Structure formats: structure tokens, C-alpha cells
Amino acid sequence: MVTKRNLLAAALIAPLLLLVLVSFIVPLGATLYRAVEDAEIPTILPQTTALLKQWDGEALPSEQVYRSLITELRDAQEQQKAGPVLNRLNFEETGLRSMLLQGLRASGRFAGSTKEGLIALNPRWGDPQFWGLVKRSTGPWTPLYFLRSVDLKLGPDGAVVPTAEEEAVFIKLFLRTFEISLTVTLICAVLAYPIAYTLSILPQVWTNIGIMLVLIPFWTSILVRTTAWFIILQREGPINALLISLHLVDQPVTMIFTRFAVYLAMVHVLLPFAILPLYSVMKGIKPDYMRAAASLGAPGWRRFLRIYLPLSMPGVAAGAMMVFMLSVGFYITPALVGGSGDQMISYFIAFFTNTSVNWGIAAALAALLMGMTGVLVAIAWLLVPGFRAGGVRV
Amino acid sequence: MTAIPIPHIRQRPSTGRLLLYAATSLLLVFLVAPILVVFPLSLSSGELLVLPTPGYSWRWYADFFTSQRWLLATYNSFVVGILTTLIATTLGTLASIGLYLGRFRGKAFVLAVLSLPMVTPVIVTAIALYFSLSAVGLGSTLTGLVLAHTVLSVPYVLLTVLASLQAFDPNLLRAAASLGASPLQSFYRVVLPLIMPAVATGALFAFATSFDELIVALFIASPDQFTLPRQMYAGIREFLSPTIAAAAVLIILLSVVLLMINETIRKRAIRHTLPPTDRTP
Known part of the structure; x- marks a missing residue:
């Protein structure tokens, strides 16, 4: 009986599995192999x-x-x-x-x-x-490509040595990617908290409107939202026009192609990913706990710190994890609104694939980026209870 | 026992509350404003993307609907999106049912393999497909793009349908069999109607994923296969005309329609006391 059932199951799974193997797993493997291949x-x-x-x-x-x-x-x-x-x-x-x-x-x-x-x-x-x-x-x-992607190389005698200073760009690149991702994650977590909290306590009508205002950007493509920022932040764009008409500045402020623009646009793109899991966790926190704490004489800030914050933490963790995971692989937004000093790993993977053709380095960076994401997914899977329930839509 | 009515006390909200509401309102404005700003810009009568606009006109929409490149991109986006949705939804639903029925070791592993494209950074997927599709002669073809988008969107179908199957009562299948239904009949008459909201949600996600996808298209599409996002990206890089704002508005409107359909499905599913099949709260 079980065998027959499993045969049916296998027949149902096989077409998709075959498709994913042929058009994803094999290409992925072949690409990552380029990082060590010397052909x-x-x-x-x-x-x-x-x-x-x-x-x-x-x-x-x-x-x-x-x-x-x-x-x-x-x-x-x-x-x-x-x-x-x-x-x-x-x-x-x-x-x-x-x-x-x-x-x-x-x-x-x-x-x-x-x-x-x-x-x-x-x-x-x-x-x-x-x-x-x-x-x-x-x-x-x-091993050269992997070594180079962490600023090392093989000396003539075969010993592993650091690369020359002008070639040592990759550690900086990884640090920059982490810096941008961490900053964006932190800003998103801090901003998402009050929004999610307010939405979880408002009367249903207002909650529905608020959630709609979160879902509309969530469903609007990343490119469209980045394009909006690209237009808004131009030198002759709406923000500069507003600042000048208010006499706050005399000259247009340069905002496009700066780190500020990258943070602004990335936070805008990723904020819904932090709000939604946090909101569903907060919605599930029973007000009884807070009432109990109040009846025991705990003042407001203490109720928040000792009861509400710990109870809402899984939502913060799930949202932050999601935001961080997505930011680490960001490509389009920094490429459009950032300057040359604001590009992250993905940009260089694209660069070494298309512009300065060095597929070995592109593959090594891709493998490292995948490894980092894999570690993050594993941590999230093990430690963050809300993560499995939450979805990703990139 | 009847509940003791709680006297309705209307308190003046505290300063903290008011600050919280103000902050939330501002943040919600921050989320929506950049999307709204594109609307007046797309209706500008001028050549530049500036506010306030010198006047209003439909000229940039006219430009969009008469431009060969934008029309081709729209056509490509819909062809790729619809094919992707059909393949991803069919194969994804079948595989979900298989994963639900199967009692074999390594099921979690199979699920992990099938959902891998969702957690892989898109740039990695993009270069992998760039190398291999060109190796088999599918670079710069719509077929290649459909394959790529199918792989990217199938996890969403898989996860939504699997989630709804978790709540499916296997006794219903026994009941159907005891009433003489063949397995195929019980699939069509019992399983499919119950998981339909999840299948529809998955299909919607698949379409949205394909319709919004840019990074893979950047690598494997030549101008003849440009999709709307790809054409938009090219436009931003070359010459920032208000036609881009018009295109952005059209894409936003389509996204809102998709969102509305999804909300309708979700509300109907809740009304039919099925578990929510959507990840949105």
C-alpha cells in the first residue's frame, strides 16, 4: 500500500524535480565549479x-x-x-x-x-x-579564485600570501556589503516596530487600511520603487525643488549616487518584509499579559521591557533575518541609486561576468555569497520560530 | 452567564500614543509616497521629470502605447508571465500533492532542493542560467526566460499549496473512495476544490515573480526578448524620459490589481473556514 502510494507520489514530484534539476541545480553546480576549475x-x-x-x-x-x-x-x-x-x-x-x-x-x-x-x-x-x-x-x-576573493594569492613558491594593496579589494567589498546590510536591517527593525505595533492595536478598519498601505509597496516591483527614488532624488528632482522653494538650500543637494540614496531606497524596498512578520507576531500577543503585569503594579515602560518586548522578539528576529538575507544579495537598487563606492557583492559578480570577464572570480564570489546566505538561512531556520511561517517575495 | 458590560470610557489618548500614531502615519506616508509621486510625473506635459509639472497631458502614455520597444516589452512580459504561471502552477501543484502523499525518506531534502531557488541570491541564479542557457543555445530566447522564471517562481506555488494541504483531512479521500470515486475523480472533485485558493494564490505569486523579474532578464535577454522591467532599466540607463514614469504607473496599477485579487481569494478562503493560505497576515 505504502509502495503504491509512494509510486504515485514519485510520479507527481518527478516532472518538477526534473525541471529544477536540469534548469537550476545543474547550472548552479556547473557555475560554482568554475570557481575551482582551471581549464x-x-x-x-x-x-x-x-x-x-x-x-x-x-x-x-x-x-x-x-x-x-x-x-x-x-x-x-x-x-x-x-x-x-x-x-x-x-x-x-x-x-x-x-x-x-x-x-x-x-x-x-x-x-x-x-x-x-x-x-x-x-x-x-x-x-x-x-x-x-x-x-x-x-x-x-x-584555489586561486577563492584565495583572490578573500585578498590572498599563491606566491611563486606556492605559499599563501596577501595580495598587493591595490588589488586587495574583496575584503573591503565583503565588509561594505555587511555594513550596508546591517545598517538597512537595523533601520528596518527600528522603523517596523512602531508601525507593526500601531497596526496591531488599532480598530480593525484602520488596521485594514494600514496593512493595505504596507502591502501596496510590498507588491510593487523593486525596480519600480527604485526607479521612483531614482527620479525623486535627481538634482532637478522633486525633493530638491521642494527644498529650494522652501529656501532651505540655495543649491540643489546631491543625493543620487550616494550611500544615503542606497540606504533610503533599500529601507523603502525592504521595510514591508520587516513589518509583516512582526505584525503577525504582535497580533498574537494577548493583552491579558500586559493587564496582569499592570495589575501587579508594573509601570508602563517596565511592562513593555519585561513582557511585550520579549514576546514580540520572534517577530523582530524573523523580519530582521529576512531583511538581512535579502539585502546581502541586493543588486538593482545600489546599481541604480548608488555611486561606485556603494556597490555590493552582487554588483561585482555581474561585473566579472559581463564587463571585466573573469568567470572564475565571479563564480568564487557567487559561491561565497551563496555560502553566506546558506548560513543565514540555517541560523534563521534553527533559531527564529517565525521564519518558517514567513515567506519571501523578491 | 452573561458578560458584565464594561462601561465605555472614552479616554483622551496619551501623548505617547499620539506620538506613536504620528510616527506610524509618517512612516506609512514614506512607504506609499514614492509610489504616488510617479503618477503626476507620468502625466506631465513637459519633457523633464520635475514637480510641479508644467501642465498635464497623456502624451507619455501615448508614447508608451505607440512605441515599438515598449509594446514588444509588454507583449514579452505577458507571454513569459503567463507561460511561467501555467507551468509553475501545474508542476508545483502536482509536486505538492506528491509531497503530501509520499511516505518516503528524504522528503524534506526534496522539498529543500525544490525551494532552493527561493533562497539563492538572484544574481547567482542569473549567472548560472546565463552560462548554461547559452551553452545549450537557449540564451536570448523567450524559452530560456520562461524556464528561468518557472524555476524562480515554483517555490511560492509549492509552499502555498503545501501549507493548505497540511490542513487537508485525508479521511475525505477515504470517504470519496468508499463512495466509489476513482483516485482521479476524488482529485478533481475533493482535493482540487479544497486547495484551489492556495493554487490561485500560488499562481498569482508566480505571475508577479515573473512579471517583476529583472536580474535574470538582464543576463539572458537580448533586445528582442526585453520584458517590461528590462526595457525600463534600459530606459533609465539611456535617457530618463517621462515614458518610464508612465510605464511605472502601468506596472503599479497591475500590481495593485494582483494584490486585490489575492486579498479577495484570501478573504473567501477565510470565509470558507479554510486556513489562510497566504503569507500576508
């Missing part, structure tokens, strides 16, 4: 890779290895496939791209040995350390 050099320079695998790593490689690298690189360049190799090696050490391109251009003019020609061109070609870097990049895996 550029083995695929584009297979012969050089094979030769370097046999190289002892001590003495300079033979003429054959030099020639193989130059030949394969030139073939790749003719088919416009050399880019990934150059990017990969330049990522290992800045400056290798130009050195390789220089060698490639000059190699046609070499009369005798490629090895000697290259070394005469740039002594670095005669450095076993350089070949060590190339050998290290022949796959199949590399």
Missing part, C-alpha cells in the same frame, strides 16, 4: 601542458617547451582563442600578458633558438619561476 591552458595549449607535466620544475625547460608554447599560442591567437590563456596567466601575475604578447610578436624574427630569442627579449623568460607559474596553471583545479 584554459589544458584546453587551449594541450601540448605545452603535456610537456610541462613532465618538467621537473627545477632547471629551465627545453627549447621544445618554449617552441610549443609560442606555436600553440600563435595558433590560438589566429583563431581568436588566446584571450582566456593570457587572462589566466595575467591573473597569476600581473604583467605576464604583455610579456607573452611581446614574445609572440618577436618570435617570428628569431633566427635560431626560440628559447634564446625569448630570453634575450626579456630575462624573465629565462626564469624557472615563470615556468613554475605556467605549470601551476595547467589544471585541473586551482
Whole structure:
């Protein structure tokens, strides 16, 4: 009986499970794998890779290895496939791209040995350390992208060392993401509390109106709300017009593309997520407890601190968790109303995917962002009772 | 025993109360005002997005409804939204029933896998689909967009329908079987009517999710597949014309309609003494 029932259940679940596996889980896995995959050099320079695998790593490689690298690189360049190799090696050490391109251009003019020609061109070609870097990049895996996304790298000797100061941007990025998310979460929690409380004690008619005013922005798309702020905060926008007409300022105030604009718009977008779970918790707090405390002589502030606040805490926690989780992954709002110093992790994932193509770094950042969100979900699931009941709509 | 009538004392609200009401009113204004500001801007007769507007006209709505790009974007949004809703609602409802019926180990794991797209940061989903859809030749297609939106919106269907099934009494199925109903009949005549409000809510969420989705569209849509949010984003980046405000107003009005439908479903479900299937309080 149970078997038959389970067969039916499996048949009902299978179509969706298949869809989610094929169009989400597999793509996600493949993308995250890019964070450790090291496939550029083995695929584009297979012969050089094979030769370097046999190289002892001590003495300079033979003429054959030099020639193989130059030949394969030139073939790749003719088919416009050399880019990934150059990017990969330049990522290992800045400056290798130009050195390789220089060698490639000059190699046609070499009369005798490629090895000697290259070394005469740039002594670095005669450095076993350089070949060590190339050998290290022949796959199949590399920890480089994960290391770089926390401002570390592998030194020439293979030891983990901090990256140069001008390249150390990622820890700052994570800290900034946390700073923005925490600030937004805190503001949302503080603002949501009085709203949710008032809505929970008002007569039903007023509560319904108030809840509608919370639900309308909740259902309005994030882009539309961000666009509204984008328009409102312009230099010639309504707020500046108002400030000037009231003679509060003489010159328009710059608000768009600032951190202030990011906080304002993000709080506006996320506030309903904090209000709704808090409201449903507060609605369930029986007034009897407060009356009992009052009858025992507790003054108002004490009733609030000792009875109401602890009872409403699960709602605060559920709302704050939701807001924090959503803020950490925010992309559109900071991208539209923030300046270059206000962008968060998501922005850089997009940047490394589209603009400055470095899919390894994009994947490593994506994996870290996912890991962070996963930890938050796990904490929320275990510790925040209201969380499972609350929903997310992004 | 009758309750002792409590004398109705009309107290003057305390200063604290008044402050609380004032703060709440201000915050509610803060929530709604930015959305309302777009309305007069969209009706401006001028070229700039300034208040007060030089005059009022419908020209930007006329511009929206005569522009090839905006019309195409509207069409794409509805096609993708409706297809997403159909697929997500059908597969999501079937899977929910399967999860309700099944008595096997790892059910929680299956549910977690199916709801993973909901907790994954959208940018991660977007780049994952960007890489894989282009790898199989579905980048820059509406099919790819529908697949992506279906995956993103299916958890909402799943969770709302599952929540309503939790309250479903399995004895009703036995009763139906004892009266000679086939499993298919009892599904159509007993289960489906009872979970219908949840299915409708899930469908509404699925449509709203697809209709509002921008980040995946940013990565996998070329101009021919631009949806309304994508077209709006392009507009903001290129030239901020009041047509964007007009588009924003139209999207807001649609959201309000969806919200109203959802509230109606919820109220009817409560009246039919079904548990609230909505996450809104």
C-alpha cells in the first residue's frame, strides 16, 4: 500500500524535480565549479601542458617547451582563442600578458633558438619561476579564485600570501556589503516596530487600511520603487525643488549616487518584509499579559521591557533575518541609486561576468555569497520560530 | 452567564500614543509616497521629470502605447508571465500533492532542493542560467526566460499549496473512495476544490515573480526578448524620459490589481473556514 502510494507520489514530484534539476541545480553546480576549475591552458595549449607535466620544475625547460608554447599560442591567437590563456596567466601575475604578447610578436624574427630569442627579449623568460607559474596553471583545479576573493594569492613558491594593496579589494567589498546590510536591517527593525505595533492595536478598519498601505509597496516591483527614488532624488528632482522653494538650500543637494540614496531606497524596498512578520507576531500577543503585569503594579515602560518586548522578539528576529538575507544579495537598487563606492557583492559578480570577464572570480564570489546566505538561512531556520511561517517575495 | 458590560470610557489618548500614531502615519506616508509621486510625473506635459509639472497631458502614455520597444516589452512580459504561471502552477501543484502523499525518506531534502531557488541570491541564479542557457543555445530566447522564471517562481506555488494541504483531512479521500470515486475523480472533485485558493494564490505569486523579474532578464535577454522591467532599466540607463514614469504607473496599477485579487481569494478562503493560505497576515 505504502509502495503504491509512494509510486504515485514519485510520479507527481518527478516532472518538477526534473525541471529544477536540469534548469537550476545543474547550472548552479556547473557555475560554482568554475570557481575551482582551471581549464584554459589544458584546453587551449594541450601540448605545452603535456610537456610541462613532465618538467621537473627545477632547471629551465627545453627549447621544445618554449617552441610549443609560442606555436600553440600563435595558433590560438589566429583563431581568436588566446584571450582566456593570457587572462589566466595575467591573473597569476600581473604583467605576464604583455610579456607573452611581446614574445609572440618577436618570435617570428628569431633566427635560431626560440628559447634564446625569448630570453634575450626579456630575462624573465629565462626564469624557472615563470615556468613554475605556467605549470601551476595547467589544471585541473586551482584555489586561486577563492584565495583572490578573500585578498590572498599563491606566491611563486606556492605559499599563501596577501595580495598587493591595490588589488586587495574583496575584503573591503565583503565588509561594505555587511555594513550596508546591517545598517538597512537595523533601520528596518527600528522603523517596523512602531508601525507593526500601531497596526496591531488599532480598530480593525484602520488596521485594514494600514496593512493595505504596507502591502501596496510590498507588491510593487523593486525596480519600480527604485526607479521612483531614482527620479525623486535627481538634482532637478522633486525633493530638491521642494527644498529650494522652501529656501532651505540655495543649491540643489546631491543625493543620487550616494550611500544615503542606497540606504533610503533599500529601507523603502525592504521595510514591508520587516513589518509583516512582526505584525503577525504582535497580533498574537494577548493583552491579558500586559493587564496582569499592570495589575501587579508594573509601570508602563517596565511592562513593555519585561513582557511585550520579549514576546514580540520572534517577530523582530524573523523580519530582521529576512531583511538581512535579502539585502546581502541586493543588486538593482545600489546599481541604480548608488555611486561606485556603494556597490555590493552582487554588483561585482555581474561585473566579472559581463564587463571585466573573469568567470572564475565571479563564480568564487557567487559561491561565497551563496555560502553566506546558506548560513543565514540555517541560523534563521534553527533559531527564529517565525521564519518558517514567513515567506519571501523578491 | 452573561458578560458584565464594561462601561465605555472614552479616554483622551496619551501623548505617547499620539506620538506613536504620528510616527506610524509618517512612516506609512514614506512607504506609499514614492509610489504616488510617479503618477503626476507620468502625466506631465513637459519633457523633464520635475514637480510641479508644467501642465498635464497623456502624451507619455501615448508614447508608451505607440512605441515599438515598449509594446514588444509588454507583449514579452505577458507571454513569459503567463507561460511561467501555467507551468509553475501545474508542476508545483502536482509536486505538492506528491509531497503530501509520499511516505518516503528524504522528503524534506526534496522539498529543500525544490525551494532552493527561493533562497539563492538572484544574481547567482542569473549567472548560472546565463552560462548554461547559452551553452545549450537557449540564451536570448523567450524559452530560456520562461524556464528561468518557472524555476524562480515554483517555490511560492509549492509552499502555498503545501501549507493548505497540511490542513487537508485525508479521511475525505477515504470517504470519496468508499463512495466509489476513482483516485482521479476524488482529485478533481475533493482535493482540487479544497486547495484551489492556495493554487490561485500560488499562481498569482508566480505571475508577479515573473512579471517583476529583472536580474535574470538582464543576463539572458537580448533586445528582442526585453520584458517590461528590462526595457525600463534600459530606459533609465539611456535617457530618463517621462515614458518610464508612465510605464511605472502601468506596472503599479497591475500590481495593485494582483494584490486585490489575492486579498479577495484570501478573504473567501477565510470565509470558507479554510486556513489562510497566504503569507500576508
